[in-house]
Amino acid sequence: xxxxxxTAANPENLRRIAIDPVSRVEGHGKVTILLDDKNKIHQVRLxxxxxxxxxxxxxxxxxxEVPVMVQRLCGICPVSHQLAASxxxxxxxxxxxxxxxxxxxxxxxHYGQILQSxxxxxxxxxSPDLLFGFDSDISKRNIVGIAEKYPExxxxxxxxxxxxxEVIRHAAGKRIHGTGSVPGGVNKSLSIAERDTLxxxxxxxxxxxxxxxxxVKELHHKNPxxxxxxxxxxxxxxxxxxxxxSLDLYHGRLRARDDxxxxxxxxVDYNNYSELIAExxxxxxxxxxxxxxxxxxxxxxxxxxxxxxxxxxxxxxxPLAEIERREFMxxxxxxxxxxxxxxxxxxxxxxLHAAEMIKDLLHDDDITGSxxxxxxxxxxxxxxxxxxxxxxxxxxxxxxxxxxxxxxxxIVSTTHNNQAMNEAVRxxxxxxxxGHEITEGLLNHIEVAIRAFxxxxxxxxxxxxxxxxxxxxxxxxxxxxSTLSRSGDGNFCT
Amino acid sequence: xxxxxxxxAIGNESRGDDALGPLLLRxxxxxxxxxxxxxxxxxxxxxxxMKDRKIVLFIDAGMNTPAPFRFSxxxxxxxxxxxxxxxxxxxxxxxxRQFYNEASPPSFILCVRGHAFELGEAPTSESxxxxxxxxxxxxxxxxxxxxxxxxxxxxxx
Numbered sequence: 001x002x003x004x005x006x007t008a009a010n011p012e013n014l015r016r017i018a019i020d021p022v023s024r025v026e027g028h029g030k031v032t033i034l035l036d037d038k039n040k041i042h043q044v045r046l047x048x049x050x051x052x053x054x055x056x057x058x059x060x061x062x063x064x065e066v067p068v069m070v071q072r073l074c075g076i077c078p079v080s081h082q083l084a085a086s087x088x089x090x091x092x093x094x095x096x097x098x099x100x101x102x103x104x105x106x107x108x109x110h111y112g113q114i115l116q117s118x119x120x121x122x123x124x125x126x127s128p129d130l131l132f133g134f135d136s137d138i139s140k141r142n143i144v145g146i147a148e149k150y151p152e153x154x155x156x157x158x159x160x161x162x163x164x165x166e167v168i169r170h171a172a173g174k175r176i177h178g179t180g181s182v183p184g185g186v187n188k189s190l191s192i193a194e195r196d197t198l199x200x201x202x203x204x205x206x207x208x209x210x211x212x213x214x215x216v217k218e219l220h221h222k223n224p225x226x227x228x229x230x231x232x233x234x235x236x237x238x239x240x241x242x243x244x245x246s247l248d249l250y251h252g253r254l255r256a257r258d259d260x261x262x263x264x265x266x267x268v269d270y271n272n273y274s275e276l277i278a279e280x281x282x283x284x285x286x287x288x289x290x291x292x293x294x295x296x297x298x299x300x301x302x303x304x305x306x307x308x309x310x311x312x313x314x315x316x317x318x319p320l321a322e323i324e325r326r327e328f329m330x331x332x333x334x335x336x337x338x339x340x341x342x343x344x345x346x347x348x349x350x351x352l353h354a355a356e357m358i359k360d361l362l363h364d365d366d367i368t369g370s371x372x373x374x375x376x377x378x379x380x381x382x383x384x385x386x387x388x389x390x391x392x393x394x395x396x397x398x399x400x401x402x403x404x405x406x407x408x409x410x411i412v413s414t415t416h417n418n419q420a421m422n423e424a425v426r427x428x429x430x431x432x433x434x435g436h437e438i439t440e441g442l443l444n445h446i447e448v449a450i451r452a453f454x455x456x457x458x459x460x461x462x463x464x465x466x467x468x469x470x471x472x473x474x475x476x477x478x479x480x481x482s483t484l485s486r487s488g489d490g491n492f493c494t
Numbered sequence: 495x496x497x498x499x500x501x502x503a504i505g506n507e508s509r510g511d512d513a514l515g516p517l518l519l520r521x522x523x524x525x526x527x528x529x530x531x532x533x534x535x536x537x538x539x540x541x542x543x544m545k546d547r548k549i550v551l552f553i554d555a556g557m558n559t560p561a562p563f564r565f566s567x568x569x570x571x572x573x574x575x576x577x578x579x580x581x582x583x584x585x586x587x588x589x590x591r592q593f594y595n596e597a598s599p600p601s602f603i604l605c606v607r608g609h610a611f612e613l614g615e616a617p618t619s620e621s622x623x624x625x626x627x628x629x630x631x632x633x634x635x636x637x638x639x640x641x642x643x644x645x646x647x648x649x650x651x
Contacts, residue, residue: 054614056614057508057614069508072506072507072508072509076535078534120537120538124538142585143538143585143589144585144588144589144592147588147589147592147593148592151592154589154592154593155593157538158538158539158541158542158589158593159539161537161538161539162539162542165539175531175533
């Protein structure tokens with residue numbers, strides 16, 4: 001099947017521009033744009049050019065190693081993978097209901113992860129675009145530029161992220177490769193001293209998170225034409241919601257809505273995800289294209305992540321985030337918000353919710369309890385789902401009688417958003433690039449649209465000297481007209 | 495008390511030669527004057543780990559580094575933009591200055607030549623040879639963690 005602007009009719013006669021890699025995202029993505037000699041757009045594709053093969057890598061390993069091993073998938077969201085794997089492997093050890101202390105410790109880790117990831121994304125990666133402008137001076141359009149012009153904003157970003165990392169460190173036992181969550185429960189609870197250390201700062205974090213929501217809300221109110229329309233496209237959306245319909249990022253059932261906000265399915269046990277979701281393969285990307293089976297590949301693709309979650313739930317259980325959710329919903333009106341820049345607003349509401357949840361958990365006596373593990377009848381297959389910072393994360397394993405993994409299937413958040421990100425860049429290309437001379441500022445519009453989804457494309461290889469960017473403009477006769485390249489140290493040359 | 499020397503290894507040990515930094519770090523002897531940290535990537539909050547240090551050493555693996563390793567002084571760089579979630583050491587020093595309103599501690603980069611960074615692969619034998627040379631060099635550095643001594647060992651360009 002094909003979407004508008006996915007495949008040009010006569011690509012051999014068109015110019016090609018590549019944004020490679022897309023910057024300020026996690027990992028390596030590439031956008032190619034085919035234009036004719038009047039700069040009219042004929043084809044736009046977001047390619048994922050890194051093949052990970054993690055599902056094969058994990059086969060044959062003992063299942064108890066998995067929660068630690070999967071953290072090495074990613075330098076940004078290791079906790080999400082650890083928790084999704086642990087939830088899936090709870091079924092293997094028969095832990096149908098983890099103990100209250102285990103569930104709350106896992107939630108604490110998870111909300112720490114949400115807080116630090118959302119803070120990093122907003123303050124570090126996106127605020128330069130939002131506060132300086134999409135086509136502002138490129139030498140200032142980064143966190144260093146933000147630190148110079150808005151030092152207080154930059155400081156808060158650093159301290160919010162640091163706090164989230166500290167929550168993870170105390171809950172998981174160490175900074176990286178933590179072993180806090182294991183199949184069946186957790187291997188540590190918080191000590192009184194750890195709890196009190198975190199309690200000292202949490203009220204400040206709640207306050208700063210609330211102000212971050214206000215900052216992004218103000219941006220929407222100041223420039224609704226841009227924020228409501230930039231790269232906007234209609235889409236179905238899916239997320240896990242709590243058993244009571246609340247925003248629950250750790251556990252619940254699957255719910256999806258169509259582009260008008262009508263329920264497509266609700267209350268679905270995530271163990272049955274494979275009955276709902278299929279994945280299409282396209283020959284130009286390593287990343288699959290998931291869709292809802294009942295609607296087919298053409299109409300069944302959907303969006304996940306903060307913009308979906310905040311609009312999919314019935315309410316948020318923490319008071320300050322619920323006030324903000326209501327205001328967000330009122331701003332959107334009767335119809336759901338589909339604009340990609342709405343992700344930032346929704347993401348900050350979630351960050352506030354995460355900070356409030358951490359505060360509540362630190363005041364809960366179970367968090368310092370000693371009943372850490374549950375057991376039960378041994379199983380051979382398990383599915384674990386959590387709402388990771390970027391969206392719904394599915395881990396599915398089968399284990400043999402020797403405790404070795406025989407099958408692993410992962411559907412990561414960014415994969416769910418594959419079609420949606422492609423739609424966003426095509427809309428932006430049509431809105432801003434079509435018929436215009438291409439400049440770096442205009443190309444950054446494409447990247448702004450991708451960044452709104454906070455895609456996580458890599459497994460954290462970051463060796464010095466890697467990740468150049470190259471933009472080539474090639475004439476219809478195939479002769480290279482100009483190039484712009486960025487080296488590993490960030491310098492540009494033509 | 496904050497240890498005067500910070501050694502920060504960057505790398506993902508499940509990605510072939512990306513493991514060189516963490517592997518080197520773990521072979522260094524425990525010393526109360528040295529704090530050893532590792533992470534997959536440098537992030538903004540790592541600027542806070544640099545506070546009150548006498549000297550900082552970043553250890554990483556690099557694709558285009560001359561073998562067996564390159565040792566260089568890291569300096570704040572206004573042009574060091576970030577292009578991923580991760581920072582380069584030079585940008586981290588700039589974040590440090592913005593955050594604390596003071597110059598960052600003297601910082602150096604030991605970049606060990608790697609060859610393959612594929613997921614699930616072990617470090618290559620060629621790179622492990624580079625690692626051995628880098629380990630010996632690091633032990634020499636740590637005998638005298640002094641800026642002028644380290645400056646004298648910087649790899650000529």
